[in-house]
Amino acid sequence: MHGTMNKITTQHLIGGRWQAGEGPNTITIFDPATGRPVTDMVESSLDQADAAIEAAAAAFPAWSALSITRRADIVLQMKVLVDRNVDELAHLLSLDNGKTLTEARAEVGRAAEAIAGAAGAPGIYHSQCGNIAPNLDARRVRIPLGVCVAITPFNFPVMNPSMFAAWSIVCGNTLVLKPSEQTPMITNMLFDLFRQAGVPDGVLNIVHGGVALGERLVSHPKVAAVSCITSSPVAKAIYANGTAHGKRVQANGGGKNPFVVLADADLDKAAEGIADAAFGMSGQRCLAASRCIVVGDVYDRFLDKLAAKSREYVLGGGRHPGVTMGPVVSAGSKARVIAAIENSVRSGATLVLDGRAHSVVGGEDAAGGYFVGPTIVTGLSSKDPVDCQEVFGPFLVVHKVASFDDAIAMANDTEFGNAAAIYTSNGSSARAFEMACRAGNIGVNTFPAPPMNFQMGGIGASFYGDIHVLGDGYMLFYTDHKVVVSRW
Template identity: 55%
Template structure:
């Protein structure tokens, strides 16, 4: 087991360069997902705490935005060095606090480093454009920062998402207030504690803890110019509507119900391995998880058998246990919701060919938030388990009479985060790519983009115009100013 317990800092607010206890009325209990034991609590921010964080960011904006881009990049490079130095300790805290396996937590830290490296490359793309428009008249288009930005981050990536937003917002010349998930605040606090050593000027980066009231206060603040969030679709829709109504720039990433289509010519071993990795990695708690599989009639039975066999080999237990290949879900509420989802699906006529309810973990305790890999068949298309985001280790496998039917069923969703096809045919792959309504498409692979490429959710999976990976953050966190000059 790891030593994260001794290393994790207590979750507190970080406002104006100072750590302080929140003054909100609620003390939010935090639990170890592997045991159900109480890790501690975080005092929620009061409205005045949120206001103080925003004011600290507003006060810091002028001097920070006046720094040269190279100076800001130097701070971001310090971020990277500090995260790399403490990568293992940070991964252990993520595993303890969120529940994912140590390998998955290490992968999250690696992705964070990739995100920081992309932001540190800003001088390559943070450029002005100029031209002569008439005799003696010159035009320049220059990038300018927005001001105070806010970011609301989820429980499934408690260090990658806060660090990703921080790196880009700050390198572009903005200041930032983070509101991190109350479900695993130790990991996010650990990250900010590490980044504190970069010696940012006070107020440039601020952290508050709390629930929806803290988010509403941030959105309502006239000093906040832009809001980023990653959350469920109902919450993303609400944040987008509220922030846009206030005239703020918004990128609101929501949930998903991603399909995998398995064509009759697919490599079934590759498809089964991809399905199990996609659905049960991180216990299904990621927006790119492909929780709906649509298989051609001719391969359906073989595919179901292969998926069940591979999923049955997963070892469920504490994420800190090196034997574990699938950890718990993040909270007791998540486990209860997922078990109720399986109950309702079976009551509605579905069959669990692999039932994860009542799984016995190899480590942790029976009070941990464990649900084993669950494979459902005979699910009615459009039923709640097939329509709604599951966000857990549950997959539905449908059969289709034709590729046309499969594509139609794959697109029959309000979401549009990701979609995948397994096939040996270039023409089938091309047709799927063109017809899929998802923003991220995988062909014989899981469509998780590298940080230097866009991650393009569509439909109810995303509200806004500019995405969070690739060059999207540069455009989101800056505005264009036109300067005409005559001499």
């Protein structure tokens, strides 16, 4: 595997063949743990993007003609190979993205779970029949769309491509993927495993590049549907571009997720859960806690517990023994988090924890890494831009409010609606929060990540489209249907 990967980690998969990029720009891939360059990759040209779509279109008739059980068999083999290569996938994921090995293995596990769900598609890809009148039958038949495009982010470069690849092709479509240009190596390894699983040439294609490449894919006349996970401004732009060109689009954006702590909560569990939600995976999750709202007189006690738990993180390279928090993905990401810290201080906020001062293990190797430790800020207005805009890093603002109603009002005072959570021992309060909070994913005494068999929510600027990802959303998004009425 290592020898093969050395040849393809910086290439593009078009029509079953790995090939070098022909685009105008060269992308340098850095190890986030050291800041050192790992390799260079020439991006795909627009002609290569067109070629990938043409290859997918050419592969579609034969692939869609296979029975869904045969397609599901191949998808199941994709899962087998992911399971078999967990350690190698996790290692390359850590190098590409910066995650700790524990976090990387967890992501690979979630990817395998998503692929397994797609392998079960024959159970829900059924027609509906009925004797609607004497000698008159009706049935609904699901049909694939054609060529699909997926645009995926850097923060889950195994799980997100696995979700879109497995579900799009099991439904009979073909796919062109544009992953984040910051984490191309791990996605190439993943797609090479999928080819080994028996996916025919042209069914899965991968091209690497920036905005111009994405715009070309989204607007191409032979593309039927576009899925993306990205920031909200980019999601909005992709949705507008795709729908203007007649595509079916699901565009998942960012969030500014509130986690509420009531006075009756178990404060130790709340502190542990919110620290993990804010600083796990270095805060680079669309469901991460970025605002914490504490109700009543437990504020000081909770803040002490939260700060103590957050200080326990061991910051360093993800492959270093004992490390529990890795770097952010890039120098730009680090600069964005530091800017949020500096802007908060200028606005009069108090730094309970300053991530710039967190010690880093690894010595000289880590000196150039993109490290920012857990940062906790208090005394910031909820109207401050720092508390309204997504930072996407280990940065948490903690607020104190007087009542449950005040907490709901503050939680909902945002354009986003990705996730929210409440910590309480009162079922009535939890129920009221579920109903009143405008977020698509709700956690009660836990992190609000939905299981793979549930559609992922998203409200407001966190989602543009009609059909969400995960669960039966994939089947609805990646197929159309026809109704056949027959008399014999």
